[in-house]
Amino acid sequence: MTSRPALSSRAANIPPFHVMELLARAHALQSAGHDIIHMEVGEPDFPTPPPIIAAAQRFLAGGDVRYTQATGLPELRDAIFRFYRTRMNANVPPHRIIITAGASAALLLAIAALTDPGDEWLLTDPGYPCNRQFIQACNGVPRALQVEAGTNYQPEASQIRQAWSEHSKGLLVASPANPTGALISAPEVEMMNGLMQELGGTLIVDEIYQGLVYDTKASSVLAQHDNVFVVNSFSKYFGMTGWRLGWLVVPEGYERHVEKLAQHLYIAASTPAQHAALAAFTPECIGLLEERRALFARRRDLLVRELPGLGFRIHRQPEGAFYIYANTSELTSNSQDLALRLLEKGFVAATPGADFGDWKSDQHLRLAYTTSEERLMEALTRIRSCL
Numbered sequence: 223m224t225s226r227p228a229l230s231s232r233a234a235n236i237p238p239f240h241v242m243e244l245l246a247r248a249h250a251l252q253s254a255g256h257d258i259i260h261m262e263v264g265e266p267d268f269p270t271p272p273p274i275i276a277a278a279q280r281f282l283a284g285g286d287v288r289y290t291q292a293t294g295l296p297e298l299r300d301a302i303f304r305f306y307r308t309r310m311n312a313n314v315p316p317h318r319i320i321i322t323a324g325a326s327a328a329l330l331l332a333i334a335a336l337t338d339p340g341d342e343w344l345l346t347d348p349g350y351p352c353n354r355q356f357i358q359a360c361n362g363v364p365r366a367l368q369v370e371a372g373t374n375y376q377p378e379a380s381q382i383r384q385a386w387s388e389h390s391k392g393l394l395v396a397s398p399a400n401p402t403g404a405l406i407s408a409p410e411v412e413m414m415n416g417l418m419q420e421l422g423g424t425l426i427v428d429e430i431y432q433g434l435v436y437d438t439k440a441s442s443v444l445a446q447h448d449n450v451f452v453v454n455s456f457s458k459y460f461g462m463t464g465w466r467l468g469w470l471v472v473p474e475g476y477e478r479h480v481e482k483l484a485q486h487l488y489i490a491a492s493t494p495a496q497h498a499a500l501a502a503f504t505p506e507c508i509g510l511l512e513e514r515r516a517l518f519a520r521r522r523d524l525l526v527r528e529l530p531g532l533g534f535r536i537h538r539q540p541e542g543a544f545y546i547y548a549n550t551s552e553l554t555s556n557s558q559d560l561a562l563r564l565l566e567k568g569f570v571a572a573t574p575g576a577d578f579g580d581w582k583s584d585q586h587l588r589l590a591y592t593t594s595e596e597r598l599m600e601a602l603t604r605i606r607s608c609l
């Protein structure tokens with residue numbers, strides 16, 4: 223008899239993505255001929271902008287596809303530097319910008335650079351589920367801070383102080399956030415960063431949905447703070463999820479350490495993707511992305527207007543990203559059951575709150591408006607008939 227390799231406790235204990243189980247069922251229904259409206263998907267429905275595709279094709283036609291430096295193409299780091307300067311009024315020198323394989327690798331690099339075994343990171347619940355896994359992969363410990371609509375889904379100073387211990391390493395937040403679409407205001411960042419300074423911790427801000435904001439101009443914490451680690455990506459605003467490209471901005475002095483980690487962990491981000499992304503900042507591309515942003519805003523307004531009539535409560539207007547984190551407690555005591563019912567009876571897929579943490583997760587569904595207004599209207603009709 224051959225013995226089977228023993229799984230690590232890290233792999234054995236990792237929780238499943240509930241939405242993946244739902245998705246498997248959605249695909250089965252789709253194969254059986256049903257028309258599923260996908261509101262569970264966390265990626266834009268638009269194709270990659272044509273100028274980006276054209277830049278990739280030009281580069282690939284040359285055939286010289288090799289590794290770049292671990293920190294990324296110098297031209298791309300320069301382009302991001304100019305993007306921050308002209309659009310965010312932030313001065314971020316290119317040597318502090320490290321190109322990564324998506325925000326995922328940026329988060330992993332930042333956490334790996336800062337975490338020793340047993341170090342604790344404070345995270346919001348609800349929040350992006352992979353952060354817990356990145357921390358645990360570095361032998362750190364995630365600590366959840368339960369956040370509510372009443373505090374803009376952000377942790378309060380008293381909560382941070384209370385959760386802080388001698389093992390605490392820092393605070394990881396996102397703006398706009400997944401799943402709530404909440405933006406961190408300038409005074410809130412000031413409070414968080416001030417507290418980190420006082421307590422001897424580090425602030426990491428995930429700005430992956432930067433650009434997808436609907437009531438204000440896009441901004442970055444880097445305009446005010448240069449001691450914060452900032453994560454970003456080409457996935458969401460730039461519509462490049464499958465290209466796997468993002469970046470990490472590090473405070474002065476950390477670049478060499480993060481570079482060494484990147485060299486060893488994945489050598490460099492995809493070279494064709496980096497050449498393609500050079501076209502992402504052209505006026506033609508930004509013009510197209512701004513048109514898409516306007517469409518997202520209309521979709522958000524449509525759902526915020528219509529969902530309350532169906533019994534979903536939206537306790538805080540989402541200001542960014544492409545999600546509505548709707549309270550379902552008037553409809554059900556178990557949002558996972560509701561998600562299943564919407565799928566089985568209405569052929570509408572949505573993500574149950576359980577994917578984003580434990581805090582009141584059975585009272586929430588995340589609805590992504592990554593589909594057209596016509597499809598959203600159809601989804602609303604179907605949801606109404608299921609309830």
Ligand SMILES: Cc1ncc(COP(=O)(O)O)c(C=O)c1O
Pocket residue numbers: 264323324325326327350396399400428430454455456457463467468
């Ligand atoms: C808040 C947040 N951070 C990071 C990521 C990872 O994105 P990517 O690796 O595609 O850039 C996601 C993806 O949905 C996200 O929602």
